[in-house]
Amino acid sequence: MTTATATTSTSATTSAMARALVIKELRENWAIAVGATLLYVWMVQSLCQPGFHGIPFLFIVSTGQRGVPFVDYDFSIPFAFTTGLLALVLGFRQSISETVQGTYLFLLHRPWSRSAIVLTKLAVGVGILLVCSAWPIVAYGAWAATPGHVPAPFEWSMTGIAWRQLAVMPLMYLGAFLSALRPARWLGTRLVPLAASGTAMWLFYLCPSRWGFEWMFLVVVDALFAVTICYMVRTRDYS
Amino acid sequence: MQYAIATHRLTKYYGPRAVVRDLELRVPRGCVYGLLGRNGAGKSTALKMLMGMVRPDYGQVELLGEDLHSISPQTRGRIAYLAEGHPLYTGMTIGQAIAFTRPFYPRWNGRLVERVLDHFELPLRKRIGRLSKGQRAQVSLTLALAPEPELLVLDDPTLGLDTNVRHDFLESMVHLIQRQGRSILLSSHILADVERIADRVGVMIDGVLRVDCPTEHFKRSVRKVVVEFSGAIPELPGLAGLIGDAQFGARRELVFVGYGRQQQAALEALGPSRLEEIDLDLEEAFIEYTRGPRRRRFVLDEEAVA
Numbered sequence: 001m002t003t004a005t006a007t008t009s010t011s012a013t014t015s016a017m018a019r020a021l022v023i024k025e026l027r028e029n030w031a032i033a034v035g036a037t038l039l040y041v042w043m044v045q046s047l048c049q050p051g052f053h054g055i056p057f058l059f060i061v062s063t064g065q066r067g068v069p070f071v072d073y074d075f076s077i078p079f080a081f082t083t084g085l086l087a088l089v090l091g092f093r094q095s096i097s098e099t100v101q102g103t104y105l106f107l108l109h110r111p112w113s114r115s116a117i118v119l120t121k122l123a124v125g126v127g128i129l130l131v132c133s134a135w136p137i138v139a140y141g142a143w144a145a146t147p148g149h150v151p152a153p154f155e156w157s158m159t160g161i162a163w164r165q166l167a168v169m170p171l172m173y174l175g176a177f178l179s180a181l182r183p184a185r186w187l188g189t190r191l192v193p194l195a196a197s198g199t200a201m202w203l204f205y206l207c208p209s210r211w212g213f214e215w216m217f218l219v220v221v222d223a224l225f226a227v228t229i230c231y232m233v234r235t236r237d238y239s
Numbered sequence: 240m241q242y243a244i245a246t247h248r249l250t251k252y253y254g255p256r257a258v259v260r261d262l263e264l265r266v267p268r269g270c271v272y273g274l275l276g277r278n279g280a281g282k283s284t285a286l287k288m289l290m291g292m293v294r295p296d297y298g299q300v301e302l303l304g305e306d307l308h309s310i311s312p313q314t315r316g317r318i319a320y321l322a323e324g325h326p327l328y329t330g331m332t333i334g335q336a337i338a339f340t341r342p343f344y345p346r347w348n349g350r351l352v353e354r355v356l357d358h359f360e361l362p363l364r365k366r367i368g369r370l371s372k373g374q375r376a377q378v379s380l381t382l383a384l385a386p387e388p389e390l391l392v393l394d395d396p397t398l399g400l401d402t403n404v405r406h407d408f409l410e411s412m413v414h415l416i417q418r419q420g421r422s423i424l425l426s427s428h429i430l431a432d433v434e435r436i437a438d439r440v441g442v443m444i445d446g447v448l449r450v451d452c453p454t455e456h457f458k459r460s461v462r463k464v465v466v467e468f469s470g471a472i473p474e475l476p477g478l479a480g481l482i483g484d485a486q487f488g489a490r491r492e493l494v495f496v497g498y499g500r501q502q503q504a505a506l507e508a509l510g511p512s513r514l515e516e517i518d519l520d521l522e523e524a525f526i527e528y529t530r531g532p533r534r535r536r537f538v539l540d541e542e543a544v545a
Contacts (some may be wrong), residue, residue: 017342
């Protein structure tokens with residue numbers, strides 16, 4: 001009976017700790033999420049204009065006519081750029097802000113395992129990334145699926161390319177987080193994890209898509225990054 | 240004896256330099272221990288190693304009887320750590336900082352938090368980034384004490400605070416920590432602060448703990464002896480415990496560790512016109528002790544002024 005009570009109490013405390021940390025992370029990163037959402041709103045709204053002539057978005061050149069939704073580059077390039085930017089900013093922001101404020105000393109002294117603390121931070125970061133970036137696919141897909149909007153047949157399976165783009169972005173986020181966390185003498189070596197995540201993203205697109213091999217590859221690489229981050233948080237010096 | 244903190248040969252290298260070497264620190268339970276040292280002596284690194292924020296290259300740490308490597312979250316929850324500069328989330332308000340910290344601790348003295356905030360007139364809605372250094376130190380101390388820790392580790396908590404704020408901070412700290420059985424390890428540059436509250440002191444010099452004794456014992460052990468001669472100053476014989484020697488005209492100021500009858504007799508044999516023992520406070524004793532034989536006193540003589 002006593003053990004059961006103690007277990008319940010511990011899990012209640014754990015969920016309370018997790019909630020406190022999630023609220024803190026959301027509070028610190030809401031502005032980034034809002035900024036990304038505004039960019040996506042502008043992107044989707046531009047795509048859904050009746051007289052669409054391409055998005056004047058950095059290197060995107062207007063083709064002068066609407067492409068096939070999700071299959072042509074009208075959506076995928078600005079989407080990949082915005083989502084990648086969001087992943088980078090979130091990853092660096094979540095780690096660097098603790099270093100700059102010196103709050104790793106405060107945060108990591110809380111009576112919770114360091115792995116649990118950092119995994120909660122990562123979960124919030126990946127959550128923000130996925131939630132912010134999923135709705136533009138759904139919104140643009142819903143618009144394209146509405147008869148009369150696109151002079152071509154539309155199947156929801158055509159959004160698969162965009163979902164794959166989104167699924168690979170947590171890798172970039174984890175690479176950015178690890179780059180900011182890992183001590184290094186100069187910028188070149190500091191960015192090694194980011195370069196590794198970029199390579200893994202490229203390999204993902206090269207993977208054969210049979211038997212879900214590509215997804216297994218993605219899950220394994222994501223897990224490797226998460227384990228490395230946990231190891232780094234536990235072992236690095238906070239001097 | 241039970242120790243709140245016990246280290247064994249704790250060592251940390253940065254490159255080829257040992258910033259902390261073979262540290263054998265023992266803080267008895269219920270003791271207020273002042274860790275002293277000049278800048279770069281290794282105090283902060285030592286405290287960070289104790290808290291697991293810096294990995295030692297060698298050695299072991301035990302906190303409240305548990306090995307640091309396998310310390311449980313429950314035991315960590317019984318230890319408060321105030322890092323240097325009082326790092327807190329500047330974007331949070333005081334209320335948000337409390338709401339964030341509280342769920343991590345099963346025991347939380349909300350009344351104490353209310354009383355401290357009320358006493359220092361710290362509004363819950365004020366952003367931490369807008370607080371003065373002194374106010375931030377107060378918030379930091381409040382957050383550390385609210386879980387009623389058994390062990391407090393404070394890394395230079397009064398650094399950067401002006402005299403009045405420092406005094407208030409220390410007063411509140413003395414008031415709040417006076418609980419039976421609470422152990423405190425405090426590093427500080429302000430020796431008067433340490434003298435007021437520490438039962439025991441440790442002095443680190445170049446990464447090595449050179450002194451570890453009760454505060455009063457340290458003050459009694461380091462003595463300054465002034466000898467004056469009417470004629471030429473004779474050559475000093477070899478004197479046990481002599482750690483400092485400065486000459487000002489016909490006067491010679493000697494600093495001893497463990498000054499006793501033997502040294503006194505040797506000095507009297509030189510026939511001085513005056514021989515006086517001077518009691519030192521902790522700050523003077525620390526300065527004399529850590530000055531070292533190579534670091535001579537800088538004296539502005541007439542030639543230098545001209």
